[in-house]
Amino acid sequence: MLIVMAGLPATGKSALAARVAVELRCTVLSVDPIEAALWRAGVDRDQPTGLAAYVVAEDLAREQLRIGGDVIIDAVNDAGLARRQWRSLADEQRVEVAFVEVVCADPEEHRRRLENRRRELKGFPEPTWEEVRARTPGFDGWDDERITVDSMRSLDENVTRTVDYLRGCRGR
Structure with missing residues (x-):
């Protein structure tokens, strides 16, 4: 199964992805550390490193799916093109795709x-609140089936709800 996390930065996607990965014993591929690694390797920041990180994650996910592993993609996935990328990969590999949207219902x-x-991503700047809010429209009109979890609830509750949802997605 290909599990795709989606949501604005700092909503709790990575924390949820890590806990779900432990429960389901699967791989997490996170786009931000990949992009940070590209910069550390000397790729200029004026290059499309964000896109490149999605492409690297896709190729790594393809290999894990090919050998029978489940994969969690940890990324904002606010663009329809990004979400289509994951649906196409799942179709290509003949696996289920499940979307998990993480929101924080309290803007403050x-x-x-x-x-x-404070993440351990050397050289990776955190976005500003204005930059985060500017990404919100990317989710407008998103109509894929998905579970939406609110990070104002406890992480334990969200892990349980998400794992139950994902187990129900198998073999649909």
Whole structure:
């Protein structure tokens, strides 16, 4: 199965992805660390490294799916093109695709989380609140079947709901 996380930065996608991966014993491929690695390798930031990170994640996911592993893609996935990329990969590999949208229903809490977030991604700047809000329209009109979890609920509750949902997606 290809599990695709989606949601604005700092909503809790990575925390949920990590816990779900432990529960389901699968691989997590996160776009931000891939992009940070491209920069550390000397690829100029004025190059389309964000797109390149999605392409690298896709190729790594393809290999994991080919050998029978389940994969979680951890990325914002706010563009319809990105979500189509994952549907196409799942079709190509003849596996189920399941989308998990993570939201933070309280904008003040979301902003606080963003402004206090400290990740171990050397040289990877955190986006501003304005940059995050500017990505919101990318989710408008998204009509893929998915589970939406609110990170204002406990992580344990969201892990349980998500894992139950994903187990129900198998063999649909």
